[in-house]
Amino acid sequence: MNWKHDRFWGxxxxxxxxxxxxxxxxxxxxxxxxxAEAGKEVYDLCVGxxxxxxxAGNGIGPHLNGIFGRRAGSVEGFRYSKGLSREGRLxxxxxxxxxxxxxxxxxxxxxxxxxxxxxLEDKADRDNVLAYLRxxxxxxxxxxxxxPTGRAREVGLSQETLAIAGDPExxxxxxxxxxxxxxxxxxxxxxxxxxxxxxxxxVIAMHAYKRKIRPHPVMQMMAGRLSDEEIxxxxxxxxxxx
Amino acid sequence: MxxxxxxxxxxxxxxxxxLAAPAVRASNxxxxxxxxxxxxxxxxxxxxxxxxxxxGEIDVTLIxxxxxxxxxxFSNLYIGGFRDLSSIGHSYGTLAQSGVNVAxxxxxxxxxxxxxxxxxxxxxxxxxxxxxxxxxxxxEDSVSGWDVSAQNKMPHAYKAGSQxxxxxxxxxxxxxxxxxxxxxxxxxxxxPPGPYERISMVAHLLKEKNPTxxxxxxxxxxxxxxxxxxxxxxxxxxxxMIERIGPDFGGDNVxxxxxxxxxDIDGVVEKVDVCNVIPAQKAGRxxxxxxxxxxxxxxxxxxxxxSRVDENIHVLGDASNQGDMPKSGFSANSQAKVAAMxxxxxxxxxxxxxxxxxxxxxxxxxxxxxxxxxASYEATDEKIVxxxxxxxxxxxxxxxxxxxxxxxxxxxxxxxSDMFG
Numbered sequence: 001m002n003w004k005h006d007r008f009w010g011x012x013x014x015x016x017x018x019x020x021x022x023x024x025x026x027x028x029x030x031x032x033x034x035x036a037e038a039g040k041e042v043y044d045l046c047v048g049x050x051x052x053x054x055x056a057g058n059g060i061g062p063h064l065n066g067i068f069g070r071r072a073g074s075v076e077g078f079r080y081s082k083g084l085s086r087e088g089r090l091x092x093x094x095x096x097x098x099x100x101x102x103x104x105x106x107x108x109x110x111x112x113x114x115x116x117x118x119x120l121e122d123k124a125d126r127d128n129v130l131a132y133l134r135x136x137x138x139x140x141x142x143x144x145x146x147x148p149t150g151r152a153r154e155v156g157l158s159q160e161t162l163a164i165a166g167d168p169e170x171x172x173x174x175x176x177x178x179x180x181x182x183x184x185x186x187x188x189x190x191x192x193x194x195x196x197x198x199x200x201x202x203v204i205a206m207h208a209y210k211r212k213i214r215p216h217p218v219m220q221m222m223a224g225r226l227s228d229e230e231i232x233x234x235x236x237x238x239x240x241x242x
Numbered sequence: 243m244x245x246x247x248x249x250x251x252x253x254x255x256x257x258x259x260x261l262a263a264p265a266v267r268a269s270n271x272x273x274x275x276x277x278x279x280x281x282x283x284x285x286x287x288x289x290x291x292x293x294x295x296x297x298g299e300i301d302v303t304l305i306x307x308x309x310x311x312x313x314x315x316f317s318n319l320y321i322g323g324f325r326d327l328s329s330i331g332h333s334y335g336t337l338a339q340s341g342v343n344v345a346x347x348x349x350x351x352x353x354x355x356x357x358x359x360x361x362x363x364x365x366x367x368x369x370x371x372x373x374x375x376x377x378x379x380x381x382e383d384s385v386s387g388w389d390v391s392a393q394n395k396m397p398h399a400y401k402a403g404s405q406x407x408x409x410x411x412x413x414x415x416x417x418x419x420x421x422x423x424x425x426x427x428x429x430x431x432x433x434p435p436g437p438y439e440r441i442s443m444v445a446h447l448l449k450e451k452n453p454t455x456x457x458x459x460x461x462x463x464x465x466x467x468x469x470x471x472x473x474x475x476x477x478x479x480x481x482x483m484i485e486r487i488g489p490d491f492g493g494d495n496v497x498x499x500x501x502x503x504x505x506d507i508d509g510v511v512e513k514v515d516v517c518n519v520i521p522a523q524k525a526g527r528x529x530x531x532x533x534x535x536x537x538x539x540x541x542x543x544x545x546x547x548x549s550r551v552d553e554n555i556h557v558l559g560d561a562s563n564q565g566d567m568p569k570s571g572f573s574a575n576s577q578a579k580v581a582a583m584x585x586x587x588x589x590x591x592x593x594x595x596x597x598x599x600x601x602x603x604x605x606x607x608x609x610x611x612x613x614x615x616x617a618s619y620e621a622t623d624e625k626i627v628x629x630x631x632x633x634x635x636x637x638x639x640x641x642x643x644x645x646x647x648x649x650x651x652x653x654x655x656x657x658x659s660d661m662f663g
Contacts, residue, residue: 031620031627140566140628142429143467144603145615149566150627152620173595176291176579180572181602181656190652217632218602221618224630225598 031150032131033096034124039132042125049115052136061115067094068137068147072110083112095147099133100126152225171237174230177222184241195241202235273301274589277359277369279349279528281306283313284375284558284574286337286661291582293341294663299590303343303367305359309333310403314433315571316654317402319606321410322443323450330402336663352532354552371585374540374549375558375574376526377401378432381538384522385425386497387506395500396517399440400432412516413444419454420515423505425496426461427520432560432569434467435615437520439605442472444518445480446608458514459486460507462494467568468605468615474636475607525561539563544621545597546584547577556581565625573601575657580621597621604650610640612647 043052049061056063062075073080073088080088087110092098102109103126105119120126138146178194186195194202208214209223210231226234278289281304289304296302310331319325334344348362352372359367380398382389388396399409413422422444426437441459448455457480466472476484487493492508498519499505505512524530524538534540534549540557541550542564549555558581559574567573580597587594602616617631634646 030622031629032622032624033627138465139429140617140631141568142434142463143465144434144568144601144617144628145467145631145633146628148617148628148630150620150622150629152618152629169593170595173583173593177576177598177600179656179660180575180600181653183656183659185659187655188652189655190648190650191656218614218616221616221630221632222600225618 031152033134033150034127034129034131036128036131036135039128039130042120042129043132045117045120046129052133056136064133065136066138067099068096068134070094070137072098081110081112081114083110084114096130096151099130103129171233174226174234175237178234178238181218186241194238197235197238199235199239202238203231206231206234273299274370275301275303275368276371276373276585276589277367278302278304278373278375279306279359280375280377280526280559281308281311281334281337281344282375282377282559282574283315283571283657283661284560284578285373286311286334287575287578288373288375288556288558288582288585289342290337290340290661290663291579292585295582295592296586296590298341300586301343302341303345304334304337305345305347305349305361306334307346307348308403309346312402312406313571313654313658314400314402314436315657317399317406318436318440318443320402320406321399321413321440322446322606324443324606324609327407332658332662334662340663349528350531352528352555354532354555357554370554370589372532372555373558373581373585374526374529374532374534374555374561375578376528376561378523378525378560378569379527381522381524384428385519388425388498388500388519388521392498392500392519395503396498396519398520399518400427400436400520400523409516409518410447413447414451416448416452416455416515418452419456420452421456421458421512422448422516422518423458423460423512423514424518425498425505425520426459426463426466426493428462428494428522430569431520431523433603434568434570435472435603435605437461438466438468438472439607440518441484442475442480442605442607445476445483448483449480455483457484458505458512459484460493460496460505461486461488462496464489467603468613468633470636471613471634472605472607475611475613479608479611523560525557529557529561536563544623544626545580547581548584556585565619566628567599567601567619567626568603570601570603571657572603572653573599575660576600599626602653604646604653606647606650610644610647612643612645612650613638614646614650 049059050064051057051059052064056065058078062078071088072092073084103120106113106115106117134149140146140149181191182194186193206223209219212220276292278285289302292300293302310333313330316325316330320327320330338344349359350362351360357369397405397409399405445457495508497506503514505514525535525540529535529540534551540562542557542562544564547556547558549557558577560569576599583594586592599619602614604612604614606612613634615633617628619626619628
């Protein structure tokens, strides 16, 4: 899937560089979970048993308000199957990933679930219905720690884009995200300075965060969405700064 | 992965249109002109980045009425006694050195047809691009009995500076065993953990000076950010001091009487010594005057932070309706860099890379007990979505909490130098 994103980058850079309003046709990988409007129709399959929205209550199945981030089998007043209660005790939370697996094949995730539903084979249907349902859980604008409302696009770069990455401007642009916390003058003040850090050490450290070997949640998050080439560009930029 | 062909073409076209803009510059002027209204985390960052990265090729004017800017972030730490007021005040001298023209005046009007901004002093300034980063104003009558004329009796302290000073002084003057009340705001509002960090800081101050005093938190919301962390901390550090009344018990049905110093919670009248009213919020008034708001906020195109109503205007930070980013200084700073890049691309044809956004909010619960929440975000055509998030955990050990607090101090100095140079 990466090439689609690459092409998006390439296109942006081209349009920006040349300033031409050439009509562009390309497919972009969208960071949204899915199309919530289309998901509302898919949800018709669920309404016989599950309520969602203002004043939703338990029916044949539990209500689905606030399901994202909720422990499995934890809606008060609902009697769950042994299977779902067990998964909950084992620590399973409903996330984009677990819900997707459950919707694809309920019995694969929870063997003795009482939800009599064959599953949604089509990934797009699952994405869409999950996008629809996500609207009824906490909003990240108000509760920043709540479950994500999108999926990070995998970052990968084509040859075209690599040419841009060599541009110091690219490293400098990427560095904007770092300088909110790390001072560009290199001062240490609770947050380590990263100016003039040897290139190789920088690269190794970023990959360690990316692989979640180094334990810092902010850095794991920041490095987690940098491609190898972006890490290299940043390392080069900060390595040369004085 | 969702593929959305139609949506992308839309973006491409918008981008192309935006990039075609250099042809229509303000007349009789060599350089393209950018006006930034509001010198906070969004506006100061945008002004500085445009001036710095265009290397003098764009004329940047920042309009900000106050000469000394007090950051809202860390103003709770001032109230708690962990910072001096002067340490959260910043003047605009360094921005001028980075090549930004700073005008200390009120913007009183925007003519979108003529592309001009009128200042209270009478000047009319033309722009090619306008950046609005005015922060918040309060929704009138959102707390019955309170309006801005009552802000000296019942401070909001939700714009930092003299209001923060007043609130701190009132807390310090409380009689022994007195009562502090806060009326918390409804969603969405600036700084989601802010009211609860403030409760923590007031509790810290009272624990030192007036340990039998009580805190009443009246909240219209069922839940709030970092709730488990705050509640754990309140139990640990301030046991028995803080009572929260949520909507189940009438926390969403509140009126105040500033002359009597009373709070009416669902018909029960409480006499208090200090009352911190944080009203419902909306975009800074200049957005409404420019005619770019829908409801209380100004909707924007996530990829560039351009107003959905007028492509020559970008809206940053609290005032914008962008989707899933919280209204915070960190968010505004992050959005400002995306907008600065888009503006330079539009006016100078420089490279425009895909937007990336992030946010982290640190809060202090008690001395050396810091916590944080953060997320990264991506632009879609519809809104900015969150793609990953993290939060401090309950039960973390004291060393980690101390390290988190120290990190927040580092962040403060980082963002301030990123804003002002």
